[in-house]
Amino acid sequence: MAVAEAAKTTAEQFTAATNVAFKEGVEKSLAALNELNAHSKKNLEAVVASATASARGAEALGAQAMAFSKAVFDTQVSAAKSLAGAKSVQEVVELQTSFAKTALETYMAEFAKMSDTVSASVKESMKPLNERVTATVEKFQAVR
Numbered sequence: 001m002a003v004a005e006a007a008k009t010t011a012e013q014f015t016a017a018t019n020v021a022f023k024e025g026v027e028k029s030l031a032a033l034n035e036l037n038a039h040s041k042k043n044l045e046a047v048v049a050s051a052t053a054s055a056r057g058a059e060a061l062g063a064q065a066m067a068f069s070k071a072v073f074d075t076q077v078s079a080a081k082s083l084a085g086a087k088s089v090q091e092v093v094e095l096q097t098s099f100a101k102t103a104l105e106t107y108m109a110e111f112a113k114m115s116d117t118v119s120a121s122v123k124e125s126m127k128p129l130n131e132r133v134t135a136t137v138e139k140f141q142a143v144r
Helices: 002-084 089-143
Strands: none
Touching: 002 089
């Protein structure tokens, strides 16, 4: 009977150890799944923040383009009136030269301003994504 008792005790210990190992495995899996879900949620939030920043940048760029178009139109109307009122060919040439110079300077200034807006928008929209990439790399490095 002692052998049977020993076998029963061994079987109970084996069963208890298996139950503990299974429970720990399930808990670790659930913890990993929760961590993965949290990581995925943060990634999604970063994508949404990036898209929002991109939309704001596009909106700002559109507003700048509309304002510039209106200013150019007003300047062209004014220039046309000035040219129509010119009293000589020399005056027409001077007015047209002045208009062309001013138009080029205005265009270059506006181009620089829009380039700055695009650059700032790209930087702002990439920031949340860069932060997530950095967090992911740091997490992988910590696991190694």
